[in-house]
Amino acid sequence: MIGVALRLCVSITLLARGWLTYRWDSPIRGLCWHEEALTPLIEAWAGVSWEYYAAHSDAAITTGLQLGGLCLMVSAILPWLPLGRRWLTLLALPAMLVLGLDAWARIVASGYQHGSFLEKAMQCGTPWVWLLALHRSEATRALSLVIRLLAAATFIGHGLYAVGYHPVPWHYQSMTYDITGMSTESTLLFLRVAGYLDFAVAVAIFIRPAERWALGYMVLWGGATALARYLSQPGSPDPWLVETLVRTAHWLLPLILLGCWRLKLAQSSVEP
Amino acid sequence: MHFRYIVYSCCLLLGHIAAVAVEAQAAPVESSAIIEQQSEWQYRLAPKDSPAKYSAYAYDASDWESGWAGFGYGDDDDKTEVDMRGRTTRLAIRHRFELSDGEDPAQLWLAIRYDDAFELWINGKRLFAKGVSHKDGKRKVDSHEAKDWEYFSLAEYADVFTEYRNCIAILGYNVGAGSSDFTLDPKLILGTPAPGSQSRMNKFRVVWSADPTTEATIVWNQAKGKPGTVHYGTVDHLQEVAAYESSLAPQRVVDQSPMTTCMAHLTGLQADTEYFFCLKDESETSQRFKFRTAPSDPAASFTFIAGGDSRNGRKVRVDANRTVAKLRPLFVAFTGDMIVTDRIDKWEAWLDDWQQTISEDGHIVPLVPHRGNHEGNPLSMYQTFGTPRDAYYAFSIGGDLFRYYALNSEIPANGAQGEWLDADLKSHHDSVTHLVAGYHKPMRPHVEGKPEGSNPFRWADSFYRYGLDLALESDSHVMKRTLPLRPDKDGEEGFSHAADDSNATVYIGEGCWGAPLRAANDGKSWTLAKGSFNGFDWMHVTPESIEIKTVRVGDPAQVEQVQSGAIFQTPKGLQLWEPEGGTVLVVPADK
Numbered sequence: 001m002i003g004v005a006l007r008l009c010v011s012i013t014l015l016a017r018g019w020l021t022y023r024w025d026s027p028i029r030g031l032c033w034h035e036e037a038l039t040p041l042i043e044a045w046a047g048v049s050w051e052y053y054a055a056h057s058d059a060a061i062t063t064g065l066q067l068g069g070l071c072l073m074v075s076a077i078l079p080w081l082p083l084g085r086r087w088l089t090l091l092a093l094p095a096m097l098v099l100g101l102d103a104w105a106r107i108v109a110s111g112y113q114h115g116s117f118l119e120k121a122m123q124c125g126t127p128w129v130w131l132l133a134l135h136r137s138e139a140t141r142a143l144s145l146v147i148r149l150l151a152a153a154t155f156i157g158h159g160l161y162a163v164g165y166h167p168v169p170w171h172y173q174s175m176t177y178d179i180t181g182m183s184t185e186s187t188l189l190f191l192r193v194a195g196y197l198d199f200a201v202a203v204a205i206f207i208r209p210a211e212r213w214a215l216g217y218m219v220l221w222g223g224a225t226a227l228a229r230y231l232s233q234p235g236s237p238d239p240w241l242v243e244t245l246v247r248t249a250h251w252l253l254p255l256i257l258l259g260c261w262r263l264k265l266a267q268s269s270v271e272p
Numbered sequence: 273m274h275f276r277y278i279v280y281s282c283c284l285l286l287g288h289i290a291a292v293a294v295e296a297q298a299a300p301v302e303s304s305a306i307i308e309q310q311s312e313w314q315y316r317l318a319p320k321d322s323p324a325k326y327s328a329y330a331y332d333a334s335d336w337e338s339g340w341a342g343f344g345y346g347d348d349d350d351k352t353e354v355d356m357r358g359r360t361t362r363l364a365i366r367h368r369f370e371l372s373d374g375e376d377p378a379q380l381w382l383a384i385r386y387d388d389a390f391e392l393w394i395n396g397k398r399l400f401a402k403g404v405s406h407k408d409g410k411r412k413v414d415s416h417e418a419k420d421w422e423y424f425s426l427a428e429y430a431d432v433f434t435e436y437r438n439c440i441a442i443l444g445y446n447v448g449a450g451s452s453d454f455t456l457d458p459k460l461i462l463g464t465p466a467p468g469s470q471s472r473m474n475k476f477r478v479v480w481s482a483d484p485t486t487e488a489t490i491v492w493n494q495a496k497g498k499p500g501t502v503h504y505g506t507v508d509h510l511q512e513v514a515a516y517e518s519s520l521a522p523q524r525v526v527d528q529s530p531m532t533t534c535m536a537h538l539t540g541l542q543a544d545t546e547y548f549f550c551l552k553d554e555s556e557t558s559q560r561f562k563f564r565t566a567p568s569d570p571a572a573s574f575t576f577i578a579g580g581d582s583r584n585g586r587k588v589r590v591d592a593n594r595t596v597a598k599l600r601p602l603f604v605a606f607t608g609d610m611i612v613t614d615r616i617d618k619w620e621a622w623l624d625d626w627q628q629t630i631s632e633d634g635h636i637v638p639l640v641p642h643r644g645n646h647e648g649n650p651l652s653m654y655q656t657f658g659t660p661r662d663a664y665y666a667f668s669i670g671g672d673l674f675r676y677y678a679l680n681s682e683i684p685a686n687g688a689q690g691e692w693l694d695a696d697l698k699s700h701h702d703s704v705t706h707l708v709a710g711y712h713k714p715m716r717p718h719v720e721g722k723p724e725g726s727n728p729f730r731w732a733d734s735f736y737r738y739g740l741d742l743a744l745e746s747d748s749h750v751m752k753r754t755l756p757l758r759p760d761k762d763g764e765e766g767f768s769h770a771a772d773d774s775n776a777t778v779y780i781g782e783g784c785w786g787a788p789l790r791a792a793n794d795g796k797s798w799t800l801a802k803g804s805f806n807g808f809d810w811m812h813v814t815p816e817s818i819e820i821k822t823v824r825v826g827d828p829a830q831v832e833q834v835q836s837g838a839i840f841q842t843p844k845g846l847q848l849w850e851p852e853g854g855t856v857l858v859v860p861a862d863k
Contacts, residue, residue, distance in 0.1 A: 023721065024721055024722075024723055030612075033584060033788045034584075035584035035586070035612070036419055036420060040349030040385070040418070040419075041349060043349070044342075044349045044350060045348070049587075050585070050587070051585065051587050051588055053788075054584070054585050054588070054787075054788035054789065055788070055789050055806070056789075057788060058788065058790050058791050058804075059791065062721065062791070108613075109613075110648065111613050111615060167648060167649060167650045170682055170683050170684055170727060171727075173683070173684045173687070174684045174685075174686070174727060177684055177686060177687055178686075183687070184684070184687040184688050187687075233726055236724070236726070239723055
């Protein structure tokens with residue numbers, strides 16, 4: 001059951017991110033338009049000026065991103081294929097590269113904010129968790145630790161934005177306002193409280209008595225914030241329902257951990 | 273050989289003693305190239321002869337190799353790969369050139385990308401070194417990455433050049449023979465310094481965020497020393513600061529290290545009046561600038577420019593800025609994404625490039641800044657331009673002729689901003705002839721792959737309810753014009769054409785001031801025209817209408833200056849967009 005949940009998590013993440021990249025572009029475009037980094041390369045390789053490249057590169061970049069999106073979507077089927085571990089790993093690499101590049105592009109676009117680096121941990125990390133489970137299925141402790149680290153990183157990343165360490169994104173405020181109707185001041189206060197709770201649960205999932213409550217909170221809050229994307233734009237399933245789905249890992253990975261915990265409890269209650 | 277070594281060492285020592293610390297400067301206003309980028313140079317690894325010899329015009333370099341700049345290895349950024357790794361740390365290049373009549377050596381600049389250091393020699397004389405020094409017989413080379421072009425004025429070395437035959441030699445140094453890369457990529461250009469670039473006070477801008485008929489904020493960077501004082505008045509006293517009627521020290525000084533941003537908010541000004549000002553600090557007086565306050569007469573007419581997204585693409589944005597200087601609008605509404613990443617070095621570059629909007633006679637066009645998504649710091653507008661903290665505001669020109677709303681699509685459009693907008697529109701819509709709003713994110717982008725602007729779309733109802741006439745949008749890096757529209761939330765496209773509806777709004781945009789272009793491939797049924805080119809919108813406001821021309825950025829040197837008696841007449845050399853529906857889009861007054 002847990003294995004199925006993990007595979008589902010991977011598939012949904014890749015399918016959703018793939019669709020978003022294919023249809024709705026990606027910040028990878030910003031890397032392709034990094035004037036400082038690319039001008040010497042463009043001038044040396046292609047012999048054209050930056051101005052020419054900037055005016056004529058859109059189509060090629062768009063095609064590249066669409067191919068990247070297709071790669072992600074096709075890779076969504078990998079967890080369900082009856083192939084050997086080595087083949088699955090090899091076939092998953094391109095998708096993981098695209099996912100990593102997308103996350104890196106967001107970090108660059110944010111001006112290298114720490115929060116941006118952390119918050120993508122679960123989305124990017126899900127295929128890695130799956131591969132780890134594939135290759136070392138008996139290493140449940142290692143798996144559990146990896147998922148906890150990814151969950152903690154994501155929640156800390158979100159928390160940094162929610163408390164205002166980084167500028168609070170407008171869509172955090174807008175979603176809260178649209179769903180709750182709170183005033184701007186109340187929204188910011190609410191987000192600040194939520195942010196500190198994010199920090200708290202990121203620590204609590206490593207502390208034995210508190211871990212199940214923290215995981216439970218992560219399941220609920222991760223699910224709620226993912227769903228908020230669609231709830232604030234109910235008439236637009238594309239892209240907003242897809243934005244909800246791409247955040248499946250935010251609640252499903254903690255749920256998997258909770259499932260592991262209950263399984264462990266069940267086993268220990270059976271064993272003499 | 274021993275004697276030559278002594279002479280060479282002495283030259284180096286003298287050069288070291290004579291050399292002053294040389295810093296790269298802001299990119300000049302380039303007029304032409306003496307030695308173009310990627311030109312052919314002669315080059316030699318670690319030549320035995322001294323630079324004093326091989327930088328002489330008559331030197332016999334027949335045994336030198338020839339190659340195209342830039343030279344080096346590693347980084348995949350070199351036109352001519354040089355096999356020097358593990359062999360030597362020095363590469364010499366030389367190029368002979370002539371200066372014609374009219375080419376003033378005082379206007380020569382060395383533009384260079386280098387990794388790690390170099391010495392510049394002209395006609396046998398060492399001008400300066402960058403990143404390399406010699407002391408006690410030892411050479412020290414500092415590590416330096418060849419990222420951007422760096423510019424060095426050669427004005428103080430003008431005497432070294434001869435009227436016709438000259439030779440430039442550059443000795444490039446690598447930090448170590450085993451270094452992973454090396455770059456030496458020069459060009460020699462003629463240019464003039466960007467306005468204010470060499471001063472202790474620079475990066476000047478005049479900002480309108482309050483009543484432009486009676487107020488203006490003078491903003492500048494105080495590069496060194498204590499902040500200067502603005503001396504201003506209605507009479508031109510050039511740089512005689514004591515003669516100006518008024519003076520004002522900055523009320524706000526913002527530490528944006530390495531910039532120190534100073535803001536002096538002038539109040540009590542007369543409407544439709546030319547004001548002259550200069551700044552003086554402890555040791556320097558700036559050039560004299562001038563700007564015109566907005567008119568308060570409802571029968572007035574004026575022009576303004578709107579556009580956004582200058583992000584990356586410096587050459588095009590500089591060309592656009594120079595075109596602004598030729599068109600002399602009353603103000604520029606810059607609708608966001610001035611920079612690509614909200615870092616101080618990007619702001620410094622943008623502000624340096626903004627100086628190109630200043631005319632030769634010192635005329636500064638007031639700026640109305642807006643926040644875009646690339647201005648990631650919510651306080652950037654406040655800190656860099658002195659706008660209100662949340663970067664939304666409104667002002668009127670010509671009494672009830674024109675009211676402009678600078679909106680912030682990077683914060684919730686509803687909430688406090690939405691309430692303010694609604695209340696302000698409600699109180700002005702009956703009396704004001706032209707209501708115009710500018711903001712960054714388009715409500716319905718004309719590029720596939722850009723999600724609909726759900727945040728700014730929240731303003732659409734207010735726009736329609738109160739009859740906003742014109743909305744200026746950016747972000748997508750395309751150009752578009754729409755028919756007059758009303759919001760249509762049940763329709764697929766969010767809007768529908770509202771013919772003969774005095775409350776309808778025309779939407780134009782979408783941000784092409786230098787940013788990489790996108791395909792305008794998401795036209796709607798109500799799109800009048802769309803295109804993909806660098807440009808901005810140029811508008812003429814009269815009591816009868818707002819006329820809109822869309823300028824295509826070309827070579828600003830070809831554009832003549834707009835004449836004061838014909839402020840909207842297309843000057844010679846200016847390229848305009850000629851879409852279906854006509855070159856000039858007219859939004860008639862509905863009051």
